[in-house]
Amino acid sequence: MIYDVIIVGSGSVGAAAGCYATINNLNVLMIDAHHPPHHHGSHHGKTRLIRYAYAEGDQYLPLLQRSKVLWEALEKTTGTSLLTPCGVLSLAPVDSPLIPTLIECAKTWSVDVEPLSASEIMQRWATFVVPENYHGVLDKNAGYLYSEKAVEQWIRLAQEQGCAQLFNCSVNEISHYDDLYRVSTADGEYTARKIIVTAGSWVKKLHPNIPISPVRKVMTWFQSDGRFSQHANFPAFTAQLTDGSQYYGFPAEDDQLKVARHDGGQPLNDAAECLPFGQYPTDGSECFSFLKQFLPGQSACLYGLACSYDNSPDGHFIIDYLDNDKTGLIISGLSGHGFKCAPALGEIASQFALGNEVDTVIEPFRLKRFEKNC
Numbered sequence: 235m236i237y238d239v240i241i242v243g244s245g246s247v248g249a250a251a252g253c254y255a256t257i258n259n260l261n262v263l264m265i266d267a268h269h270p271p272h273h274h275g276s277h278h279g280k281t282r283l284i285r286y287a288y289a290e291g292d293q294y295l296p297l298l299q300r301s302k303v304l305w306e307a308l309e310k311t312t313g314t315s316l317l318t319p320c321g322v323l324s325l326a327p328v329d330s331p332l333i334p335t336l337i338e339c340a341k342t343w344s345v346d347v348e349p350l351s352a353s354e355i356m357q358r359w360a361t362f363v364v365p366e367n368y369h370g371v372l373d374k375n376a377g378y379l380y381s382e383k384a385v386e387q388w389i390r391l392a393q394e395q396g397c398a399q400l401f402n403c404s405v406n407e408i409s410h411y412d413d414l415y416r417v418s419t420a421d422g423e424y425t426a427r428k429i430i431v432t433a434g435s436w437v438k439k440l441h442p443n444i445p446i447s448p449v450r451k452v453m454t455w456f457q458s459d460g461r462f463s464q465h466a467n468f469p470a471f472t473a474q475l476t477d478g479s480q481y482y483g484f485p486a487e488d489d490q491l492k493v494a495r496h497d498g499g500q501p502l503n504d505a506a507e508c509l510p511f512g513q514y515p516t517d518g519s520e521c522f523s524f525l526k527q528f529l530p531g532q533s534a535c536l537y538g539l540a541c542s543y544d545n546s547p548d549g550h551f552i553i554d555y556l557d558n559d560k561t562g563l564i565i566s567g568l569s570g571h572g573f574k575c576a577p578a579l580g581e582i583a584s585q586f587a588l589g590n591e592v593d594t595v596i597e598p599f600r601l602k603r604f605e606k607n608c
């Protein structure tokens with residue numbers, strides 16, 4: 235049997251791609267080394283932020299705006315609550331370019347934001363202690379996503395639409411000859427006219443030349459209370475400290491406040507090196523300096539999880555063809571900020587599989603940007 239497309243890695247982007255390609259009547263085989271959602275990639279830990287004023291660059295705005303539409307559609311189709319628009323408050327020192335960049339982005343792309351001084355922030359949320367030399371901006375429609383639930387829904391929808399799914403089965407090798415892709419797994423060989431590689435942090439096992447550096451990251455949950463919950467209008471947040479470190483967090487659920495650090499982490503060579511939470515002495519304490527300064531009153535770290543970022547050299551996504559004949563597509567290097575865009579990326583992958591033009595949309599993310607620096 236020859237599939238129209240095989241998806242190698244069916245986590246966040248691969249699950250979305252498999253779902254959209256199947257809905258578009260393609261004959262799809264989704265493969266994953268585990269059974270998504272799972273705890274061996276980048277999509278676990280319950281939640282992910284979604285922001286629409288984006289300092290990472292204008293190239294993301296079409297992806298973000300399309301993703302918002304697709305997230306809402308996925309909620310409607312599945313009858314599942316996936317997106318909580320609680321607002322995201324970003325905080326940074328007044329001499330950092332971050333807040334002006336977010337405000338500028340919001341102006342250009344009509345994103346609903348509210349700039350706030352340190353005292354305005356503390357008046358609105360008495361739980362925040364914000365130094366005088368700080369300011370912020372509230373991205374009003376931003377919020378958070380239930381990441382594992384979303385992956386689960388894409389997998390279920392794809393399966394219901396007739397997608398073939400091969401899980402708990404690693405792909406060992408991909409070869410391309412006679413106009414076909416051959417995918418070797420422990421379970422045998424599978425063949426397709428097109429291939430989409432969305433293997434996240436572990437893509438280098440299949441494509442060693444893709445410039446990805448996997449990094450172990452931890453998320454921590456702190457004992458909290460109702461003042462930090464969404465019922466008390468407490469927002470999701472990001473914060474840049476004066477030493478450049480970056481933190482983010484979510485309104486407390488069940489009196490547990492989730493906080494994590496975006497920069498740093500431990501470099502990884504493969505999945506086996508991603509040791510469980512608690513195996514590094516700093517795991518439970520890396521958010522202490524942020525919490526002590528901005529959200530005093532959080533006490534014990536209750537638990538945590540370890541996950542991986544697939545960092546590209548410049549922190550930007552990698553989306554490119556695998557071959558000159560444009561029959562293979564890779565989406566990787568999401569660098570710790572890609573979950574929010576998974577629906578748009580999945581849709582791009584499915585359009586590619588359908589044979590539609592995606593050159594324009596993938597152009598800013600192609601690998602040739604790294605060649606210039608050689």
Ligand SMILES: Cc1cc2nc3c(=O)[nH]c(=O)nc-3n(C[C@H](O)[C@H](O)[C@H](O)COP(=O)(O)OP(=O)(O)OC[C@H]3O[C@@H](n4cnc5c(N)ncnc54)[C@H](O)[C@@H]3O)c2cc1C
Binds near residue numbers: 282541543565
């Ligand atoms: C702690 C943490 C916090 C984050 N916070 C945010 C946030 O707030 N907002 C946001 O937008 N993003 C965030 N991200 C980033 C986001 O979660 C990732 O960018 C996104 O999940 C990556 O999607 P992916 O499909 O590339 O990888 P994954 O979801 O990991 O999927 C890759 C899949 O490929 C499979 N695979 C790998 N190798 C093989 C193989 N050889 N054979 C078969 N299958 C294979 C894996 O099993 C996996 O299922 C965060 C990430 C982490 C780790």
